[in-house]
Amino acid sequence: MTTTSSPAKPGGTRVRVQRFGTFLSGMVMPNIAAFIAWGLITAFFIATGWLPNGILGGFGNADVIGWQGAATALAQADDGTTFQRYVGLVGPMITYLLPLLIANTGGRMIYGERGGVVGTIATMGVIVGSSIPMFIGAMIMGPLAAWLMKKIDAIWDGKIKAGFEMLVNNFSAGILGAILAIVGFFGIAPIITTLSALLESVVNWLVALSLLPLVSIFVEPGKILFLNNAINHGVFTPLGVQQVEESGKSILFLIEANPGPGLGILLAYSFFGLGIARASAPGAIIIQFFGGIHEIYFPYVLMKPLLVVAAIAGGMTGVAVNALFQSGLRAPASPGSIIAVLIQTPFTSMVGVVLSVLAAAAVSFTIAAIILRASRKRDLAAGNAGDISAAVAATESNKGKKSSVLGGLVAEGTSDTGSATGTATATLVKNIVFACDAGMGSSAMGASVLRNKIKKAGVTDVTVTNQSIANLTGDADLVITHQDLTDRAREKSPNSQHISVDNFMNSPKYDDVVEIVKRNNDGGTA
Template structure:
């Protein structure tokens, strides 16, 4: 699958002159996924609010109370869809675009309140994009004295037209889609095929698509299912920290004699289990893609356990830490959910350790004992052109060795830590770096966190992980300090040393 992805990318790169290429299609899919992921992540607090009320006050909760539980249902049916629509419209244009999206959503909510989240995902881009075009008209052709009047009239008219149009034209289609998606998920659960999804989920996570996979796909479907049954297994699929934790523990056991590596892996394992930040283990897998197999097997084992023991959580899990999962699991599912996490951890850990031992032994086999056919295959592989992913990773390595622009470290005012969503691993790295700056006594440098496609123009220096840099060509045009991992404190020590040398008149 990885080879197929990279080959498709290579073909697309060779056909840049063609209007519609596979690369363009992949780019559109990725941007769409990021759009929906971002508007969902902006409202994670409301998802957690609904989940907590459900866990505590539903019929099988800790303190059953129908009246308080009803608050969560109001939030699910009306407040959450409106907020998702608003964030989407605001993201595409401005706050007025968000209002247009909310007004448009009213048509779908009237027809079917149960399909509110799916309706919001339609209304958000529709209202936001339409208002963006209308705003351009207002700014270009409307007099300043009458701009406010025409803006309000046009906004009200746009909302009314969209609401009526969605009521008659889109509401039925959204309802059919919601029912079909629910039926499909029900069929998968009923026939025990839920574990097959991990074959897609684990590789997608490693290539920094975890937020898109979870918040863009699984969360909306899970919320729809939770509304009907009180909980959903879908919330556990991507957020399960077991596969990544097991892989890190397997690496830790294999590298136990390497003190520096052991400390780094122990930090990453703790961050994965307690902090719930999955991105910390992605670089280890990208450095050796063979580790994808035990990750997938561990995820499948956990999902099978969750399915057999009917595990579920009442609401969205964010971040995906063991503590958060147990809180959202509630009284009835707490122990079974913990068992599934432990099973996936054990399977992934044992598989990773066995794979590393096999790979190590393979490297130590004398050349005389390797069959000639295998020698020839390895030689041909070395002589063939590198795959797209390998080439990009090599480019990232070369970028690390290039000298930075003159005086870049001397005139630093704003540093941006960048990851896919701008809320997970980069936030952790930024926090560690702020602490390191404070310890070193360096002031006057602002440290922020950004998604890869939302980097501000006034950023002096970008800090990102090596593999993430390789997979995001738009970063190659910016001034980047590429590091091995956000949990590696030595990387921050080196960066601070560069800053101190520059401020003291030294050279890098």
């Protein structure tokens, strides 16, 4: 099978930051469901929630709430009386569950299940050794412990006598985990606690001086260059979660996730754009605003770089409105969909959050409309009718890889070259897996498209799922990946059949896959 080689990736600081951000998001994104669960429990059951419940939210007088069997702790009221305060779900989830999930995921990324276990053990040390949620500690200890375990295993790889493998492996992991947990407790936790306090003081200083909106000057251009993940997942999320524990909400969750700036730019293109850009903008609005995939509007900005001013102004407006209303979210909104934003918005912040989105969209729309109208005649005279292909290519270059979502902005299927069937043969196909870096967005969309095609073709007893390449187990009959990722997928699942596509959403190869599945499952031959 022939595959198209990956485009050369530019070097330099930007790419290193991208990779670092991708690594951080790789630890956080698979666990977003846990953040959402914690956010919903917080939103409903804390004292200021929608349905306050002391047992689940972890507050209140036992004499009032009842249910003596719940886990409780003695507390002293302001008037000197003693009452029972419930432990609840909110505190333990943010203190233990979320950091340990992140640590386990980071460890697995480095050294599989063994790395995940050791990383989790080590992270327990920094959790117990600190008085704040240890998200930054989990992002450090999880991968670090896994890397050390990998290096230690390499020392005696192939040198253990038969029958002693399990003994050596279990004790080496246990001993290393115990040592790192102690090191984390006494050494790492105090350092990270001090660092978090410093970062929080910087944020509080910006808020006190009403300067927090200035952060958008760096965040909005960073989003377009795919440099935002390192700040968002490395700083905003840990500090935001800490603020939620203190005040029940955080403005930091909305600095990057606010869909308003992108919405305004796409609306401006819908009314004042040219050619393909104008025609595709309304569809992009649905994907960006409701689907939460912000990268869909990046090519529109790159077509007209001056529009970054509209994005910055919209972002600053959104932050300023939230600061004015003292509004925020209870948990990260991921993806940055208006639906996810509203779900994580406490009742007391609803007005501020909604206005922040609308105001951000209005400001970015106004500035973008002025820019587009001012350059309209010049663009028409130059023959620039809004061809978005070059901008999509530039966006994918910034991202460092192809994007199935952006591929839908250009002519459907025109870029899908290469073998129509890849390595697919007459082997019986029952389990099809779409694989991408994170195992979420693009592969999930591709799996949904193929699943519907197979269903319409009347094929039964075939499962179509999606997962990250790192989690491929080798038991899939057929693995479908973007052509730039196929070689990695083959390494993880060498016994599977592999098919490469250029566009997860619109690939014409899906029809070929359906035919292969029908023919092979009916007992035919390729």
